[in-house]
Amino acid sequence: xxxxxxxxxxxxxxxxxxxxxxxxxxxxxxxxxxxxxxxxxxxxxxxxxxxxxxxxxxxxxxxxxxxxxxxxxxxxxxxxxxxxxxxxxxxxxxxxxxxxxxxxxxxxxxxxxxxxxxxxxxxxxxxxx
Numbered sequence: 001x002x003x004x005x006x007x008x009x010x011x012x013x014x015x016x017x018x019x020x021x022x023x024x025x026x027x028x029x030x031x032x033x034x035x036x037x038x039x040x041x042x043x044x045x046x047x048x049x050x051x052x053x054x055x056x057x058x059x060x061x062x063x064x065x066x067x068x069x070x071x072x073x074x075x076x077x078x079x080x081x082x083x084x085x086x087x088x089x090x091x092x093x094x095x096x097x098x099x100x101x102x103x104x105x106x107x108x109x110x111x112x113x114x115x116x117x118x119x120x121x122x123x124x125x126x127x128x129x
Contacts, residue, residue: 002026002034002118004101009123016091016127022084022101022120035059035079038104041086042113043097044122053099054086055109064109069095091127098122 008020020041024034040055054075055064063075074087084101102116110116 002103004103004118004120006099006101006120006123009099009125011126011128012091014092014127014129017087017089018091018125020086020088020099020101020123020125022086024082024084024103034082038106038109039077039084040102040104040109040116041075041084041099042102042116043095043099043125045097048097050100050113052111052113055104055111056084057109062109064111066111088125091125093127093129096125096127098124 003025005023006020012018027033036058038055038058041053042050043053044050052066053069054073056075056077060077072090077084100122101120103118104110104115105117106115
């Protein structure tokens with residue numbers, strides 16, 4: 001069974017930077033490993049739906065971002081270490097949310113949470129003004 005564990009959340013001030021990590025462990029029933037899957041970050045603020053933040057292709061060659069974070073956030077992965085990261089710069093109060101990493105089940109990295117089948121427990125990021 002595959003498990004995803006996020007870390008790196010915390011309380012920061014507007015304009016600060018923060019780096020989130022997602023560690024993957026285990027192997028799915030298909031035998032495929034972390035490096036075989038597209039991955040993504042989502043976030044969910046209180047009272048709001050879960051929204052797409054960034055995604056990365058299984059081989060790291062393509063990345064995708066929500067317009068709200070483009071130019072400020074950078075997604076990356078290290079398949080040899082089963083790790084994915086999200087470098088967040090120039091943070092804003094509206095970036096406050098629980099951030100989740102997720103494993104995709106589509107051929108192309110997707111923005112819909114319905115196309116992701118494994119989720120971490122989430123890590124809280126709070127940005128004060």
